[in-house]
Amino acid sequence: MEFPTETSPHTARPNSVDTVMLRVILALIPGIVAMVWYFGWGTLINILLASITAVTAEALVMKLRHKPVLFAISDLSAVVTAMLFAIAVPPLLPWWLTVLGVLFAIVVVKQLYGGLGYNPFNPAMAAYVLLLISYPVDMTNWLPPRMLNDHPLGFIQTLHTIFAGHLPAGLTWDTVSGATPLDEMRTQLDMNRMISEIRQSPLWGDFGARGWEWIGNWFLLGGLWLLYKRVISWHIPVSMLSGLIVMAGLFYIADPNTHPFPLFHMFSGGAILGAFFIATDPVTAATTKKGQIIYGAAIGVLVFLIRTFGGYPDAVAFAVLLMNLAAPTIDYYTQPRVFGHKRGQT
Amino acid sequence: MTPPNQQRLWRFHGGLHLPDNKAQSLGRELTQATVPQRLILPLQQHIGEEDKPLVAVGERVLKGQMIARSKAYISAPIHAPTSGTVASIGPEPIPHPSGLVATCIVIEPDGEDAWAELPEPMDDYQQRDRADLRERVRWAGIVGLGGAAFPTSVKLNPGPNVRIKTLIINGAECEPYITCDDMLMRTRAPRIVSGIKILKHLLEVEECLIGIEDNKPVAIAAMRQAVTDAGLQKTRVVTIPTLYPSGGEKQLIHILTGKEVPSHAIPAQIGVVCHNVGTTAAIADAVLEGKPLLSRIVTLTGDGVAEPRNLEALIGTPVSDLIAQAGGYTNAVYKLILGGPMMGIALHTDAVPLTKAANCLLVASREEAPDPSPVRPCIRCGECARVCPVSLLPQQMYWYARAKDFDKVQAYNLFDCIECGCCSHVCPAHLPLVQFYRFAKNEIWAQEEEKRKAEQARQRHEARQARLERLERERKAKLRKKKEALEKKKGAGGKEQDAKKAAIEAAMKRVAEKKAAAAAPKNTEGLTPAQQRQVDNAEARRRAAETEGEQEK
Numbered sequence: 001m002e003f004p005t006e007t008s009p010h011t012a013r014p015n016s017v018d019t020v021m022l023r024v025i026l027a028l029i030p031g032i033v034a035m036v037w038y039f040g041w042g043t044l045i046n047i048l049l050a051s052i053t054a055v056t057a058e059a060l061v062m063k064l065r066h067k068p069v070l071f072a073i074s075d076l077s078a079v080v081t082a083m084l085f086a087i088a089v090p091p092l093l094p095w096w097l098t099v100l101g102v103l104f105a106i107v108v109v110k111q112l113y114g115g116l117g118y119n120p121f122n123p124a125m126a127a128y129v130l131l132l133i134s135y136p137v138d139m140t141n142w143l144p145p146r147m148l149n150d151h152p153l154g155f156i157q158t159l160h161t162i163f164a165g166h167l168p169a170g171l172t173w174d175t176v177s178g179a180t181p182l183d184e185m186r187t188q189l190d191m192n193r194m195i196s197e198i199r200q201s202p203l204w205g206d207f208g209a210r211g212w213e214w215i216g217n218w219f220l221l222g223g224l225w226l227l228y229k230r231v232i233s234w235h236i237p238v239s240m241l242s243g244l245i246v247m248a249g250l251f252y253i254a255d256p257n258t259h260p261f262p263l264f265h266m267f268s269g270g271a272i273l274g275a276f277f278i279a280t281d282p283v284t285a286a287t288t289k290k291g292q293i294i295y296g297a298a299i300g301v302l303v304f305l306i307r308t309f310g311g312y313p314d315a316v317a318f319a320v321l322l323m324n325l326a327a328p329t330i331d332y333y334t335q336p337r338v339f340g341h342k343r344g345q346t
Numbered sequence: 347m348t349p350p351n352q353q354r355l356w357r358f359h360g361g362l363h364l365p366d367n368k369a370q371s372l373g374r375e376l377t378q379a380t381v382p383q384r385l386i387l388p389l390q391q392h393i394g395e396e397d398k399p400l401v402a403v404g405e406r407v408l409k410g411q412m413i414a415r416s417k418a419y420i421s422a423p424i425h426a427p428t429s430g431t432v433a434s435i436g437p438e439p440i441p442h443p444s445g446l447v448a449t450c451i452v453i454e455p456d457g458e459d460a461w462a463e464l465p466e467p468m469d470d471y472q473q474r475d476r477a478d479l480r481e482r483v484r485w486a487g488i489v490g491l492g493g494a495a496f497p498t499s500v501k502l503n504p505g506p507n508v509r510i511k512t513l514i515i516n517g518a519e520c521e522p523y524i525t526c527d528d529m530l531m532r533t534r535a536p537r538i539v540s541g542i543k544i545l546k547h548l549l550e551v552e553e554c555l556i557g558i559e560d561n562k563p564v565a566i567a568a569m570r571q572a573v574t575d576a577g578l579q580k581t582r583v584v585t586i587p588t589l590y591p592s593g594g595e596k597q598l599i600h601i602l603t604g605k606e607v608p609s610h611a612i613p614a615q616i617g618v619v620c621h622n623v624g625t626t627a628a629i630a631d632a633v634l635e636g637k638p639l640l641s642r643i644v645t646l647t648g649d650g651v652a653e654p655r656n657l658e659a660l661i662g663t664p665v666s667d668l669i670a671q672a673g674g675y676t677n678a679v680y681k682l683i684l685g686g687p688m689m690g691i692a693l694h695t696d697a698v699p700l701t702k703a704a705n706c707l708l709v710a711s712r713e714e715a716p717d718p719s720p721v722r723p724c725i726r727c728g729e730c731a732r733v734c735p736v737s738l739l740p741q742q743m744y745w746y747a748r749a750k751d752f753d754k755v756q757a758y759n760l761f762d763c764i765e766c767g768c769c770s771h772v773c774p775a776h777l778p779l780v781q782f783y784r785f786a787k788n789e790i791w792a793q794e795e796e797k798r799k800a801e802q803a804r805q806r807h808e809a810r811q812a813r814l815e816r817l818e819r820e821r822k823a824k825l826r827k828k829k830e831a832l833e834k835k836k837g838a839g840g841k842e843q844d845a846k847k848a849a850i851e852a853a854m855k856r857v858a859e860k861k862a863a864a865a866a867p868k869n870t871e872g873l874t875p876a877q878q879r880q881v882d883n884a885e886a887r888r889r890a891a892e893t894e895g896e897q898e899k
Contacts, residue, residue, distance in 0.1 A: 001666070001675070003682040005443065005692040007781045009767030010683055010708075010715035011364075015729065015774040017722045075722055117723035117775075233732075282727040287741060289731075331742075338759045339359065339736040340596065340609035 017116075021076035023231045027222030028083055028277065034218040035087065038145040038211035041158040042091025047083050049095060049162075050102045054082035057106040061115075077116050081105050084124035084277060088270060088317070089131070090142045092153075092177070095163050097138055101127040121324045122284045125317040132312070140313075144178040145211025148202060151176055181209030182269045182313040185260060194257045208267035216272040223276025235292035236285060236299075237275040241266055243300020251308065265304060274299070274316035284324045291327070291334035299323050353555075353584060356604040358597050360733040361589040362768050364688070366561050367522045371647035374655035376529050379671055384433065385453040385662035386699035387413070387424050388440045392489040393496045394420030399451055405432045408462035410638055412485075413451055422487045422497045422702075425638040426462075427660035430455040441665075441684050441698045443691040450699070453662070464636040471633050472547055479548050479633060486632035487639045487702075492516060492527070492593070492622035493685060495703035498629065501621070502548055504614040511617035513551045514602060515542060515626055517558040517565065518586065518593030521686030524706040526643040527623050529656040531558070531565035534627055535572035541626035542573075542581060544633050549619055554581040555602045556623075559588040590688065591766040595620050597735055609762050624705075644700060646672035650679030650709030659700055665707060666696040678711035687715060688767040722775040730769035730779060736762050740769040740779050747786035752793065755786050763787075 035043040058078040062069045082102055089098065105127035113119040132139045146152060153161065153176070157168045167176060179187065181203060188198040198204075205213050226232045248262035265271060270278070279285060279299050286295035299319045306315030337343050390396040395418030407413055407426040415423035430453045438450040468474055468482060484499035504510055515538070519527040531538065542554055556573070558566050569583045586592055586601050596607045598620065605616050613620055621629075624642065631637045640660060647654040652673025659668055665682070669675060683690040685706055692715075708715075730740035738759055746755035763783050770779045 001679075001682075001696050003692065003694055003696075004680070004717070005445065005694045006681075006718055007443070007778055007784070008685075008690055008692075008765075009688045009771050009780070010681060010690065010692065010710065011687050011767075011771050012713065012716050013719065013771065013773070013776050015772055016719075016776065017725055017774045020725070020727065020774050071720060077725075115723065117725050233728075282725050285726075287726050287728040287731065288739065289728075335739060335758075336359075336731070336737045338609065338738055338762050339600075340606045340611070340762065341759070 017075050017077070020231055021080050023226060023229055024080050024277065025076065025083065027226045027231075028087070028219075030222050031215055031219035031273065032083075032087065034215045035091075038215060039091045039143045040146075040153055041155045042093075042143070042153075042162065043087065045159060045162055046086035046089060046091065046093060046098050049098050050082035050086040051079050053099050053102040054078040054106050057103055058111070061107060061111040065111075065115075067115075072115075075116060078106055078110075081110065081123045084273075085127055087273065088124065088128050090139065090177075092141060092143065092158065092161050093138055094165050097131055097135060098162075101131045104130055117283055119283060120328075122278060122281050122320055125278060125320045128317045129321060132317070140179065140183065141173065141177045142180045142183075143176065144203075145209070147210060148178075180269065180313060181212055182307060184209075185264075185268075186307075186313045189258060195260055196257070207261070207263040212269075213267040216267040219272045219276065223272065226276060226280075232276065232280040233289070233292070235289055236280045236296035239293040239296030240275045240279050240300040240303075241271065243297035244271060244304050245300075247301050247304035251304075259308070265307070269307070269314035270316035271303065274303070274320065278316060279320055279323075284320075284327060286327045286330045286334070288331055288334045288336060290336070291330040294330050294334065295323050295327060298326070353582065353602075354604075355584070355586060356601055358592070358600050358735050359737045360735045360768060361591065361597075362733055362771060363588070364522050364590050364771075366588065367647070368525050368528065368561065371523070371525045371645045371654040371656060372528065374653060376533050376643065376656045376658060377671075379657040379659035379663060379668060381428055381455050381457070381459070381660060382663045382667040383454070384664065385427055385430070385455060385660060386438050386664060387427075387451045387453065387662040388438070388699065388701060389414050389424070389449045389451070391424065391495060391661070391701045391703065392422040393494070394418060394422070396449075397421060397424055399435050401432050401435075401451065403432050403435055406430070406456075407432060407453060408460050410464055410640065411462035412487075412638070413453075420497055420500055422489050422499075423485065423638075424451070424487055424661075425640060426453055427640040427662055428453070428455045429458050429460040429462075439695055439698050441691065441693055441701060441704065445694040464638075467636050468633045471544055476548055479544070482632055482636075483629055485638065486628070488625060488628045488632060489639075489702050490622055491624035491628060491642060491703065491705070493689075493703050493705055494595075495701075498621070498625055501614075501619060502545075504549070504619065508614050509617060510549045510551050510614060510619050511553065512603060512619075513542070513545055513549060513554040514599060514613075514618060514620040515554065515556040515623055516593060516595070516598055516620055517556055517562075517569065517623045518598055519562070520559060520588070520590045520593035521688050521690075521706075522590075523647050523708050524645050524686050525647070526645045526656055526705050528562045528565050529645075530624055530627060530643050531562070532568050535565075535568040536575065537627045537630050538569070538623050539572040539576045539578065540634060541628070541630035543576065543578065544629055545619075545621065545626060546578075546581075551619075552580050554578070556581070556583045557586050557592075557598050557602050558583060559592060560585045561588045590768070591735055591764070594735065594764055594766065596764070609759070639702060642700070642702065642704070644668065644704055645706040646709065647706065648683075648709040649711035649714055650676055650681075651707075652676050661700060661702055663700045664696070665693070665698055665700065668700060668707065669696060669709065675709065676711075678713075679709055680712040681708075681710045681715040683708040683710055683715065688771070689765065718778065719776045721777055724773075724775050724777060727774060729772045729774065733768040733772050735766060735768065736764060738763060740783075743786070744777060744779055744782050747782040750786075750789070752786060752790050756790065760786055760790070 055073050055078050058073050059069045062072040085101055105123035109121055109123040109126040110119045151171055161167055203209050207213050244265050245262045248265040251259040252262055286292050302319035303315045306318055395416040397414035397416045399414045401413045408429045411426045412423050413426050433452045433454045435451050437447040440448045471479055480499050480502050488498040489495040517527055517531055566585055573581050591597055592601055599613055599618050600606055607613050628639050641658055643656050643658050645656050655672050682693045684693050734740055743755050743758045743760055765780050767780050
């Protein structure tokens, strides 16, 4: 009798890239639902638009590269990139900016570098930064959360705003949009107001801004599920949030009047999303355990420094991209000691 | 909760908790396999030098008779597993991942099972010279029965300056499906313990640790009982957690002693020797009964075989015979794997024989051993590094092996890889990582071989060049000497020349004189004065006449 011969191991593989990506998508859902709850339908529309764009772009490039198209897009990595990008941008971003950003992410940042697994930079964050510095006004037009929003837009109105580019009759951008809490905090601090004064505003909740902090919690829930499912390990999220909190804590202790409470940093902007979903992107992060701790902590520190002293209110994208650059070097210098080797001898 | 005789354990990095799938083959008693029609005995069943046949085709052999051996130190002889006739000596398919054929001795059993004369039992081994004991083990053809097939006698001779402190008996059997060691420990624990006694004496060790994974409670109990019954001192059965690959030699040593065998070194260097339970029992057979290694216990299991079980079979029994004795194939049969699912080799045919190191035949269904799924790009998730028992960075090694950057892949310690398969198993991209490492290792070995050959060729060429130059130099030197000799001759040859000249002149003179003499009348000598006068007158006349004649002209 004849049998097929393959190389060991002969086991059924318990894990797959598709599963990993699918789990990331599932883990994002609670946070997305929260965003839709607080900021309206815009985020959902953006996610759909971005996903369609991403998958189409990916399929086209794979066809150009003479690679199996269906097999490539079924890994769901393009969808993950699209979702992260759409979550990061303002809910009412004009459709063509979303398309432009996603095309840049998939075609330039991901595929031009060789596709999945080969891109040195996080595609979603690179695209976000490209739009942020090219279209700063559109990219900072956030909405106030539902409890502070006097003019919430319905689904059709949102659709119209995103695709037609103008608001429903009787509304102006000034009435509809608002700054992000981080932006607000920066502006107020720049006006030399004290934290205690600033926090008088109804904008603020227990830690961060109302609405925002809850979105952070829901993303945290998804992130913890990813940890439980071993899609990610604790090293990057814990070290990144620790880096951020330690820095914020030191400055807070030094001067609580001009530096917000550390948990404000953690529950504002993209800190939680970044710690569990963006900095943990395996392709662009450090891969050794020691390296991941350094990588995460450095992102946390950079986020704080850029938020506090840099030109932009939030900094996750910048910090992640900067550390993407450093990841290969970090990996090189943090190789584990191999069994049977002396410490320090590689 | 630690039992009283439990000791501290260490943990190696990574590893996998795999479904152990051992119950299937433990449900039936250990049985003796029948003697097949043909026994196929490959000449190479061990690591080291291939054996040379000691018998000829048509020759009758007796059970236990040595039929092949090698003079090399690292080798193990082969014995006839039963009596019969040598049917052929030639190429037969052997268990090899590439489906190779190799020289085998084929014996047709005569059914008599007649024993050859065996060496005497060494019941008094404690009084024997250790070299004699080692020689007995060597004669018996015992190799590592856990799968490595390294000649056991070599491992028993750690060298004059090496002090062995701990003997470790490997009963971990960490790979899924395999139960032959479990079965051996359940059924023949006293024999294993006898082997341990011999090993302790041979290696002069005090301490012995028997490591068994905690998924084998029956075997653990049997071994504990046997150790107690034998009254062995400082010998402990240690229950270790079930975690693949804790049965790897270096891993088991680490678990039990906390010591790490240095990279590229053998355990003896840290005072440890490790033997498999099956090997230990075979040593007892060889020493106490004078029996060579003729059979072994093999597990037949998987969804592809009707009655999964353990069989004690003669070395050389065709795999197809064994499967028939386990109820034959089921409809689910898909792959035939020699060894376990993690490290075993897939056989392309069941016409191959059972060899000394064959511990398990996994007849797997498509669900148990599916075809490799399509490969995606590495997403650098690092799962491979998390499970690597050697703390390597498999992902980095993969990139460099793929790029054929063999210096880099070695810098990432490729040769510390034990090919356990953990990284491949967990890889979400389904990359055949171990295959990449095997490829890189083979390429590097090939390159080394090439380098060695090139170096040899270079040395040969240089030697030839040097020889030619030397010959040329010698030739020139000879010529020069000759020339010099000639020159010298010329210098000294002036007088000689004169002598020659003188001789020539003398000769010429003599010739001239002779000529002159010839011109004179012949009968003019010894004349009387009167006659002389007459002659003179006549002469004068002749001259006058001559002168006249000349004047006339």
